[in-house]
Amino acid sequence: MQEVFDEIRSALHTVWNRRWLALGVAWAVCVVGWLMVALIPNSYESRARIYVELDDVLSKQLDISGEGQQAITKVRQTLTSSVNLEKVVRSTRLGEKVDTQREMQNAIEDLTRKVEIKSTQDNLFELTATIGNSNLTDAENSALSQDVVQKLIDIFREENVAGNRGQVADTIVFLDQQLDDRKKELEAAEQRRLSFEAQHPDLIGGTGTVTNRLQSMRDEMRGVDADIAAAQSALAAINGQIASTPRTIVMPGESGGARGALAQAQAQLSAMRARGLTDSHPDIQAQKRQVAALREQAADEPSGAGGSPNPAYTSLVSIRAERQANVQALQARKAALQSDMSGLMATQADEPAVAAEANRISRDYEVLKEKYDELLNNREEMRLRGQVETERSAFQFEVIDPPTAPTRPAAPNRPLLLVGVLLAGLGIGAGAAFVMGQLKSSFTTADKLERVMDLPVIGTVSRVVTAQARQFEKSRMKKFYAASGALAGVCLLLLVVEMIQVGSVA
Missing domain, CATH: 3.30.1890 (Bacterial polysaccharide co-polymerase-like)
Structure with a gap:
């Protein structure tokens, strides 16, 4: 640590011995620097x-x-x-x-x-x-x-x-x-589409529409098949009811005769079978024998000896006729759908080029129409x-x-620059004096001489100054202090001038 202090003392002594060189360099640097600062325009x-x-x-x-x-x-x-x-x-x-x-x-x-x-x-x-x-x-x-x-x-x-x-x-x-141009193109596409559809009505809308129609027909066909199955089931049910209903009935107080008794016996036999009784069941066999006996009697009985017509039987017959007509109508609808589907599939298979043309015309028309509608919406939105x-x-x-009228410059910061130039000049001057001292082979302390020469130093001789030399040295020191003070005074003067100039802008 002592060596560091010695080095600092040695550097300060070197600079002080060459203080006039340091002061001259500082003056030169400060003058040049202050001139450069003065040339910088205010912003x-x-x-x-x-x-x-x-x-x-x-x-x-x-x-x-x-x-x-x-x-x-x-x-x-x-x-x-x-x-x-x-x-x-x-x-x-x-x-x-x-x-x-x-x-x-x-x-x-x-x-x-x-x-x-x-x-x-x-x-x-x-x-x-x-x-x-x-x-x-x-x-x-x-x-x-x-x-x-x-x-x-x-x-x-x-x-x-x-x-x-x-x-x-x-x-x-x-x-x-753009709308006018698209309108003309859309009208031309509409004319092409109408002309094509007049020649090929089956391909209206292109093969995509035909495919949709086929899918719709298939869905309808499945619905028709389900309706036919339901109608046939209803027809079978009404046939079963008719078979179990007698055509005539014997009113109270009337003689039904053998035919009336035969009808009632047959109705009873049908009712037994409807309940699930088989032909081997004793009741079924007994009823069959009764029916056979009544049938022989009815054959010998003169006509007109039966009872009155049964209204329930007549109503069931009319319902059966209606359901038979419904089944026939559904079957006719199914046949028509099959014919239309066959025709559409044949058109697609037999004329692929025409189908492709239908697709192209339909696609072009839809694209132009969509673009026209989009432009129309955009125009209305823009107009609104x-x-x-x-x-x-x-x-x-x-x-x-509002925009301000500045009265003081925003840049540069001249006071700071002026002081900075002064400090830089002093530093550069001291550095120049130190460098010049290092270039000469002299030693400021005995310890430094001993370290460099690696020889013991017995003693040092102090400098002897005469009275005349001392008087001359004092005179030089006064001049040095005056020159240093003048440097600081010039810096202070420049600061005052800068403040006055800044205040006069307004």
Whole structure:
């Protein structure tokens, strides 16, 4: 640790022995540095804040409320484009000496670095322009920065309020032209379709429609088959009821005769069989013998000896006739469906080229019609949107803080630079003196001599200064202090001048 202190003391001694060199270098560096700082033009910053209102009940009702947010995003991304910045250059003093396209491009690139647009909130924007041209005075730079921000606000308003309406009008005109073209194409497709359908009525709508028709017929065929099965089952049931119902009945007080008794016996026999009794059952066998006996008696009985007609039997016969007609109608419908299906399948199989043409015509027509309907809806929506934006714009624009007229430069920080140049000059001067001391083979302390030579140092001899030399040294020290104080005084004077100049801009 002691060696470190010795080295520091040695370095300070080296610099102090060459203090005039350090002071001269410091003066040279400070003068050059202060001149460079003086040549840096002042830059003035103008700010403005704008607020954009997006909430609009009518726009939300019409489902166009998202357009305002999209417009803000678009402007935020494109406001600093080359086209907009060129408008700013041409409308301000920035374009006074711009004659060629190359100069305009350089002016746009320079302005791009000086303009900043940032969003502090969702709908609050801050515009900033920092201008510092060396060929303009401070007052002119201050006014120019304010003009640049004002022009940016004008472009913002134009792009979002007036620009949107112009875009809507242009879009409606474009959609009208597209609708006219699509209308002509659709009419031509309709004529081709009508002509083809007149020649091939079975292929109306293309093979896709034919396939749908076949599928529909198959579904209907399955329904008809189910109806036929149900109708046949109902017919069989009514036949069973008719078989168990006598044609005549014997009224009280009337003699039914053998035929009446035979009918009743046969009805009883049928009822027994309906209950599930077999022919080997004793009751069935006894009833059969009774029926056979009554049948012999009925054969010998004269005609007209029976009872009255049975109304239930007559009603069942009429129901059977109705159900037989229903079964026949369903079978006829099934036969017709089978014939139509066979015809459609034969058409598909026999004329594949015609079927392909039908598909193409139908597909082209549907595509054109869908596109026409879509364009028509878009035009109506755009027209309604244009009316909403004209009568009541959802984009409400308001300047909260107008562009400020700066009275103090935003850059550079001259006081800091002036002091920094002074400190840099002193540091560079001290460094130069130290380097020069290191280039000469002298030793400032006995310990350093002992370490370098690796020999013991017996002692040191102090410097003997005469009175005349001491007087001369004091005179030189006064001059050194005066020169050092003058350096600090010049720096202080420059700081005072800078403050006065800054205060005079307003």
